[in-house]
Amino acid sequence: MNWKIRLFEIPILAHMFTKIALAVAFSPRMEALLAETKRLVELFLSDLILIHVGEKTEELENEFQEVLRRHGLDIDRTTIIWKQGKPAKMILEACKESKVDLLVAGAMKEEGFLKYYMGSVGRKIIRKSPCSVLTLIDPKPETTSFSKVVLNGTQLEITPFVIAKGVVFSREVKAEQVHILNEIKMYGLQMGAASEDSEGEIAQTRRQLVQDEIDYVHEILKGIETNDLKINIKVTGGKWAIELGRFCKKIEADLLVVGDDQRLTFFDRLFPHDLEDLLSTLPCNLLILKI
Amino acid sequence: METLNHKEVINLLLQLATMLIVARVFAEVARKFKQPAVVGEILAGIIIGPTIFGSLFPAAQEYLFSSHPMSNIALDGFVQIAVVLLLFIAGLEVELQVVWNQGKNALKIAIASMVLPIIAGFVLAYAFPEFLGVNINDRIVASTFFGLAISITALAVVARILMDLNLFKTPTGLLIIAAAMIVDVLGWIVFSVILSLSESGSGGLGVWPTIGLTLFFTFFMLTLGKGLINKTLPWINKKLAWPGGLLSLSLASCFLAASFTEFIGIHAIFGAFIIGVALGDSEHLTEKAKEILHQFINNIFAPIFFLSIGLKVNFIAAFDPGIVGVVVIVGLLTKYWGAYIGGRFASLPRKKAMVVGFGLSTRGSMDIILGLIALENGLITEALFIGLVILALISSVSSGPLMGWAGKLKI
Numbered sequence: 038m039n040w041k042i043r044l045f046e047i048p049i050l051a052h053m054f055t056k057i058a059l060a061v062a063f064s065p066r067m068e069a070l071l072a073e074t075k076r077l078v079e080l081f082l083s084d085l086i087l088i089h090v091g092e093k094t095e096e097l098e099n100e101f102q103e104v105l106r107r108h109g110l111d112i113d114r115t116t117i118i119w120k121q122g123k124p125a126k127m128i129l130e131a132c133k134e135s136k137v138d139l140l141v142a143g144a145m146k147e148e149g150f151l152k153y154y155m156g157s158v159g160r161k162i163i164r165k166s167p168c169s170v171l172t173l174i175d176p177k178p179e180t181t182s183f184s185k186v187v188l189n190g191t192q193l194e195i196t197p198f199v200i201a202k203g204v205v206f207s208r209e210v211k212a213e214q215v216h217i218l219n220e221i222k223m224y225g226l227q228m229g230a231a232s233e234d235s236e237g238e239i240a241q242t243r244r245q246l247v248q249d250e251i252d253y254v255h256e257i258l259k260g261i262e263t264n265d266l267k268i269n270i271k272v273t274g275g276k277w278a279i280e281l282g283r284f285c286k287k288i289e290a291d292l293l294v295v296g297d298d299q300r301l302t303f304f305d306r307l308f309p310h311d312l313e314d315l316l317s318t319l320p321c322n323l324l325i326l327k328i
Numbered sequence: 329m330e331t332l333n334h335k336e337v338i339n340l341l342l343q344l345a346t347m348l349i350v351a352r353v354f355a356e357v358a359r360k361f362k363q364p365a366v367v368g369e370i371l372a373g374i375i376i377g378p379t380i381f382g383s384l385f386p387a388a389q390e391y392l393f394s395s396h397p398m399s400n401i402a403l404d405g406f407v408q409i410a411v412v413l414l415l416f417i418a419g420l421e422v423e424l425q426v427v428w429n430q431g432k433n434a435l436k437i438a439i440a441s442m443v444l445p446i447i448a449g450f451v452l453a454y455a456f457p458e459f460l461g462v463n464i465n466d467r468i469v470a471s472t473f474f475g476l477a478i479s480i481t482a483l484a485v486v487a488r489i490l491m492d493l494n495l496f497k498t499p500t501g502l503l504i505i506a507a508a509m510i511v512d513v514l515g516w517i518v519f520s521v522i523l524s525l526s527e528s529g530s531g532g533l534g535v536w537p538t539i540g541l542t543l544f545f546t547f548f549m550l551t552l553g554k555g556l557i558n559k560t561l562p563w564i565n566k567k568l569a570w571p572g573g574l575l576s577l578s579l580a581s582c583f584l585a586a587s588f589t590e591f592i593g594i595h596a597i598f599g600a601f602i603i604g605v606a607l608g609d610s611e612h613l614t615e616k617a618k619e620i621l622h623q624f625i626n627n628i629f630a631p632i633f634f635l636s637i638g639l640k641v642n643f644i645a646a647f648d649p650g651i652v653g654v655v656v657i658v659g660l661l662t663k664y665w666g667a668y669i670g671g672r673f674a675s676l677p678r679k680k681a682m683v684v685g686f687g688l689s690t691r692g693s694m695d696i697i698l699g700l701i702a703l704e705n706g707l708i709t710e711a712l713f714i715g716l717v718i719l720a721l722i723s724s725v726s727s728g729p730l731m732g733w734a735g736k737l738k739i
Contacts, residue, residue, distance in 0.1 A: 192497060193429075222497060223487075223505070225608075225618025226421050230488040232623045233355070233365045242491075249497070274615035276425060 053205055054138040054169070058086040060128045060162075063100070066143055069176035071108050074141045076180045077171075078114075080209050083138070085115040088131045093119040125161040132168050139169045143176050163316060163325060172323045181322065183210040183292045187285050190217035190254050190270065191277040195296035199326050200257045203294040206324070208264055212292075215268045218284055219250040224274035247272045278315045285320035294324045332398055339399040343392060344406070344632070350376050351631030362492070364485045364724050366692045369631045370717060373638020382642070393639055407636045408596075410629035411697055415516075415597040416582040417625045418694060419604020420618055421483050422509040424550070430506035433674035437503065438510035440670025441688045442479040445662040446518075449475025452658060460651060461709030469526040470707040476522065477702065477716055478659040479666075480515050480695040481508040481688045482724065484626075489690060489728040493735070500680050504687040507667070512694065516601050517546060519698060520594035526705060538593040545589065545599070549606045561612035574617050575624075578607055595701060637696065637717060641703075646710035655715030656722055663689045663723075682734035692724035 059074045061067055078085045087101070101117055118135065120127035132140055142162060163170050173181060188203040190196060200217060207215045221227070224246065231242040250272045258268070273280040278295075285293050297312055315323070332340065350372045358368030375381060382389040394400070427434060453462045453471035462470035486508055487496065495501040524538035564573050582600050589599030607613055667688035671681030699716035702708045 221615075222502075223423060223426065224615040225622065226423075226484075226487050226505075227491060227496065228615075228619045229417070229421070229622030229626060230484060230491055232619075232626055233359060233488070276611050279611035 053081045053202065053209070054083045056086055056135060056137045057081070057083045057139045057141060058088055058132055058135065058137040058168075059141045060088045060090070060124075061101075061104075062089075063097075066176060067104075069178045070141065070143045070173070071104065071110075072178045073173055073176045073180050075108050075110060077139070077141065078110075083114075085110060086131070086135050086137055087115065087117045088120065088128055089117065090120045090122065090124045090127045092121060125165075128162055129165055129167065132166065137168045139171060140166060141171045141173065143173055166325075166327070169324065169326045172319070172325075174319055174322055181291065183207070183322070184213045185216070185288055185290045186210075186212040186214070186292045186294065187216045187218060187281065187288070187290045187321075189277060189281055189293075189295040190219040190250070190257075192219070192222065192250075192253055193296065193298075195298045195326075195328065197257045198328055199294060199296035200254065201261050202326050203324075204258070204261050204263055204266065204268075206294065208262075208266055210292075212266065215266055216284070216288065216290070217254050217268060217270045218277070218281055219254060219270065219272045220277035220280055221246045221250060221272060221274050278312060282315055282320045290321045292322045292324060293320065294326060296326045296328075298328060332402060336396045336399045336402075339392075339396040340402050343399065343403050346376065346392060347632055347635045348628070351635045355631065362728075364488060364692060365626075366482075366485060366630070366634055367721055367724055369634035370637060370692075370696075370721060372631075373635035374643050375638070376635070377638035377640070377642070378645075379638065379641075379643040383644070403636075407633055410633035410636075411700075412582065412586045412596055412600045413579075413625045413629045414633060414693070414697065415600040416579075416604040417622055418483065418512060419601040419606075420608035420613075420621060421487070422512055422605045422608060424605070424609045426502065427506045427509050430503055433676075434503055434506035434510055436674045437667055437670035437684055437688065438507040438514065440673060441481070441507065441663060441667035441685075442511055442514060444666030444669070445479035445659065446472070446475035448658055448662040449478050452654070460654065461648075461712040463707045466526055466707060469522055470702070472522050473519075473526075473698070473702045473707050474712070476515060476518055477695050477698045478655070478719065479511070479663065480691060480698060481511045481663075482691050482693040482695065482720075483508040483512055485692045485724050486687055486690040486727065489731065490687070492728060493732055495683075495731070495735070500676075500683055500687075503674075503676075504684055507670075507684070507688060508690075511688070512601075513605065515694065515698075516598055517542070520589070520598045523594050523701075523705075526707065541592045542589070542594055542598070545592070546602055549585070549602045550609075553603075554606045554609060557607055557610045558612060561610055565612060565614075571617055571620055574613075575620065578613075578617075578621070581607070597697065597701075634696070637700065640700075641710050641713060643714055643717075647714055648711040651711045652715040652718050655712065656719045659691075659716075659719040660689060660723060679734060679737055679739050682737070683731050686727055686730040686734055689723050689730075690727040691720040693720075696720050 054077070057074060057078050059070060074085065077083070089097070091097070105112060105115060116135070118131045120131055128140070140162070163172065175181070186203065186207045188200055190200060204215065227246060228239070228243065231239050234242065251270050254270050271284065273284070281293060281295070284290070295312065295315065312325070351369045354368035354372035354375070355365035356368070358365055378389065450471045453460050453474040454467060457464045457467055457471070460474070462474055483505070486504060490496040490501045490504065496505070520542045521539050524535055524542065564577055568574070582603050585599035585603035586596035587599070590596035608618065664685040668681045668685035671684040676684060696717060699708065699713050703710065703713045
C-alpha cells in the first residue's frame, strides 16, 4: 500500500501547547474550568491566557486577582485579556492575537457554556477556532481523569499529526488505555466492487482492507515515543465521526481526540459531515487538534 | 387480476434462467481476463440475442424470447425493476462526505469532464442529426441527450479498477471517486431536466413545474428527507428483523420515490437514484447492509438488465461503422480531455491529471441506461445506441490499462 505519511511535517512535539487560553464568564463553573486549565498549564509548562468578554471594571479586576491567588496560578505566566463585543468573535480574535495553541471550553448541561457557548457561541468557537480546542463536558474542581482516550485514526491528511499529538497528550495525562479507531473508507462500495470475485478472494479483500488500516496506524506509531501506553487499534466500516461517537459512548471514553484542518461553514451544517456530526452529539470530552 | 398461463410461466422462467446462466458464464470469462463483469454481461446479451443466437438458431431464439408476448411483458417488468434498482445502488454508492472532503477540485474535474463531452456531443448531433441518427423532430433534446450520454462515468466500474490498481485510497483515487460521484448526481439532474423538456418524456405537468418539482425533490431528499431517514432507520434496525426489515423497507422507499418521479414526468430511475443517495448517506445504514444490497442487486438484477440490451437490438443488422467510429472517438477524446483539463485547473500535475482523465473516461453502467431511455423514447436510433454500447465496452476495458500506463509515465 502506498502510504503517504509525512511524519517530518509534524511539528516538534516537545511543547504540546505553549499558550493555553480559557474564556472566563464568571459562571458557577468557572472554578472547575480554571482548575482543569491549571492542570494542563502545569502539565505542558504553558503560559495561561484568560479571556474575558465584557467591560473591564475595578471590581472584576479584583475578582480576577482573587481567582488567580485562590488557584495558585503563576501570575508571571498568566495574562488577562479584556475584550468587548460579540463573545465568539472576541474570543477567537484574542486567541489569534495571542497565538494561543489550545483553547479550553466548557460544555455543561445546566448552564453557561452549553447554553451560552455550545448553543451558539461555543459551536461558533469550535467551528472557527484558529487553534486547538478542548471541550470539557463536565469540568471538575478536582480535575478530570483522562483514563480512556480515543484517537481518530481514519486516513486523513491530518491523521499522522492527530495520532502523534494524541499519543503525547495521553502520555502526559497518564491515560490507561488509548484506542485508535480507523474507518475503512467506502467499505460498502469496495466490497460491492469486490463481489465479482470468488468467496476466497472476497474474504482476502476484506482482510486486506482491515490490515491496511492497521498497517497505516503502525507506520505512524513507529515514529512516536509511546512508552508504556496501552494502544489498541480498532477498525470500523462506518462513517468515522458517527463510529467514533458510538465507540466513545460504548467504552465510556474520557476523551476523544480528532483533527480539523478546515473551518466549517454554514454548508457543513446544511449537509452535516464528519466533525459537525460529532459536535451535534458530543459523546465525551473532545479535543480538536489543529495544525 | 390477469395471470400468466402454464406455458407462459415456463417460458418466463426459462428466459430468466438462460439470462442468469449465460450472463454468469460471460461475467466469469470477463473476470478471467481481469475485465469488469458488465463487459461479459453485455457480450452475453449480444450472443444470445438476435445478433448471434438469433441468426444461427432463429427458431430456438424465437421460442425463448418471442413466442409468448405475455412472458415478454413480465420479463420487461423485471428489466424495469432491474434498472430502478441499479440506479438505487448507484445512489447508495454516492457518499456526500467523500464529495465534500474532496471539495472544489473534485467539482472542477467533474464539471470539466461533463461540459466538454456535452458541448461536443450536442454540437455534433445538432449539426449532423441524420448522419448520427438523432431524432430531427426533437433535435435539441436528442442532441443534449447524446452529449449527456457520452459524459457519464461508471462509478462502480472505476471503483473496481482503482481497487485493482491499488489506487483507491490514494488522493488521486479519492479524487476520481468523488468526481465520478458528482458526475452521477449532476448527470441525473440534467437528465431529468432534459427529459421533462422532451415531447415524449413530459408527463403532462408542464416543463417548468416539472423542473421545479425535480429540483425541490432533490433538495428535499438530501436535507429533510435524509433527516427523516436518520430518524426512522435506527428504529427499523432495532425493532425489525435484520437485514430483512431494512432490505424490504429500503426497496419499498426506492420504489415509492421512483413512482413519484415517474408521476411528475421524469423517469422513475431519478427518484430511485436520489433516494439511494439520501439513504446511503445516512449514518444508520450500515456498511454491511450496503454490501448486502450491492451483492443482491449486482449479481441478480444487473446481469438481467445488461444482458437484456443485447436482446433488444441486433448489433450486426443495425451496426454502422461510421456512427460507431464517431461516437467512440468523440466520446473517448472529449471525456478524457475534459477531465484532464479539469485536473489541471485543480492544480494536478500532468501525470495525475492524465490518470484522472483515463479514470473518469470509464463507462459501462449509467451511460447505457441513458442511451436505452433515449432509444425507447425515440430520441436516438439503434445505430447510435450501438455506438454508445461499444463506447462503454471499449472505455471500461481500456481505462484500467491506460491509468496504469499513465501512472508509470516519467513526466
